[in-house]
Amino acid sequence: MDVSPLGTPDRPRVAVLFGGRSSEHGVSCLTAREVIAVIDPERYDVVPVGITRSGDWVLETARWDDLQGGLPEVRGDLPAFSWDDVASFDVVLPLLHGPWGEDGTVQGLFEMAGVRYVGSGVLASSVxxxxxxxxxxxxxxxxxQLPYVTIAPGAWKTDRERVEARVHALGLPVFVKPARAGSSSGVQQVSSWDELEPAVLAAAELDPKVVVEAAAxxxxxxxxxxxxxxxxxxxxxxxxxxxxxxxxxxxxxxxxxxxxxxxxxxxxxxxxxxxxxxxxxxxxxxxxxxxxxxxxxxxxxxxxxxxxxxxxxxxxxxxxxxxxxxxxxxxxxxxxxxxxxxxxxxxxxxxxxxx
CATH class of the missing domain: 3.30.470.20 (ATP-grasp fold, B domain)
Incomplete structure (x- = not known):
């Protein structure tokens, strides 16, 4: 990638970052398409940067014209974007949802690079x-808040009796969720206790830490x-x-x-x-x-x-x-x-x- 110098105060250089490794990859891409369409090119120099599902950074276009009811995806065959080039931007707009994007990870990268970005910092994003x-x-x-129980990684196997007792105290129904997934990914409603284990195991496939909440x-x-x-x-x-x-x-x-x-x-x-x-x-x-x-x-x-x-x-x-x-x-x-x-x-x- 040929890097141009920092934008001028009248026309800052903006990287719009989207895609990512989480289950919300497609939603992030759709968001980027719509956001880029309304950023005034006379006021900002906009560069779309995509992250593939495998974590590769590429120079994208964020143009998907005919989705036919599906969600878009960052292509892996596009020109690579070098992390070294992040410093060429005045500000990054990270339109990333879920882990490896909304959780403080890329925010930490921008902090280390000394680059401004839209949204919360490392701690607030992570928490x-x-x-x-x-x-x-x-x-x-x-x-x-509603009552809840956190199942720490491995606790379902090593301390199951105690975990089940705490969850049962919530009463039925309950919602079982991955602790760090978004868009309700991996969330299941449990209406009988024989549904609890399959729901916990399914949630743990997305995140080893699981939370169980009483239903409202x-x-x-x-x-x-x-x-x-x-x-x-x-x-x-x-x-x-x-x-x-x-x-x-x-x-x-x-x-x-x-x-x-x-x-x-x-x-x-x-x-x-x-x-x-x-x-x-x-x-x-x-x-x-x-x-x-x-x-x-x-x-x-x-x-x-x-x-x-x-x-x-x-x-x-x-x-x-x-x-x-x-x-x-x-x-x-x-x-x-x-x-x-x-x-x-x-x-x-x-x-x-x-x-």
Missing amino acids: AMDKPFTKTVFSAAGLP RGRRELEVGVIQQPDGTAVASVVGEIVVAEDASHEFYDFDAKYLDGTSTNVVPADVPETLSERIRTYGVQAFEALGCEGLARVDFFLTDDGLVINEINTMPGFTPFSMFPGLWAASGVPYADLVDRLLQLALARPTGLR
Whole structure:
């Protein structure tokens, strides 16, 4: 790759990074296609950089015209991108979801290279990706949660009786999840105890650490977007709701419902009382600040028969024009292209190194 010098203050050089090794590779590619389409080429010099499923970095185009209902993929036969060239960029927009991208790994690379990037730093990204650690921070911040049990790597074999006793205390049904996967990958609902072991083993194929959560009764899935202002203050969007069609074959909001079969709908704003909306917005900002997030995040909640509980936080949420996070901000007065520009400008204004 021929590397041009750093962009000028009037036209910064931007690497849009996407793909990656996680199960959310295709979603990341789709996000990149849509984001690149709205970045003003008169204001930014944009270079698409893809990471293949095997981890190779290549110079991509992010142009997939006819997907025929599927998800795109980074091609491995494209020209290689050298890691040494990262320093030629003024800012990186890492549109990576899941492990090896959203979890602090590439953020650490950018920190070492002294390159600015959009989104949270190493610690916040890592903690937000790891559900048990996220829950620990949420608990310390006083945020309400559902009961859960963490199954440490190897504990299902070495300490199974104790683990099962703790899980059984949650009552049925429960949700079994890989601790560090996104987009509901590997998540299974367990409605009888003979389903527990297959669910744990399946989750452990994606992540040796597994989390088991009590199921929420009568739950509604509510979400809020959080971004930072130029002065660093975190602000929350309107509240949205994920609604899965009653006749859909999904017991919960899984990967297919999110991205593939059209059975879920984003309702923005959600039909909730203003007092509840304000509480969700307040909790969203509290969660963002408790983890030390930067730039952006989407915070997810359940409204259960027993009240409001926080579910998780995503430091790089889905970012197509049809995704919840951009939809929340569009309804809050920030159109898609303006939202992308705000995040780039936030990153460009952020100092490198400790902050």
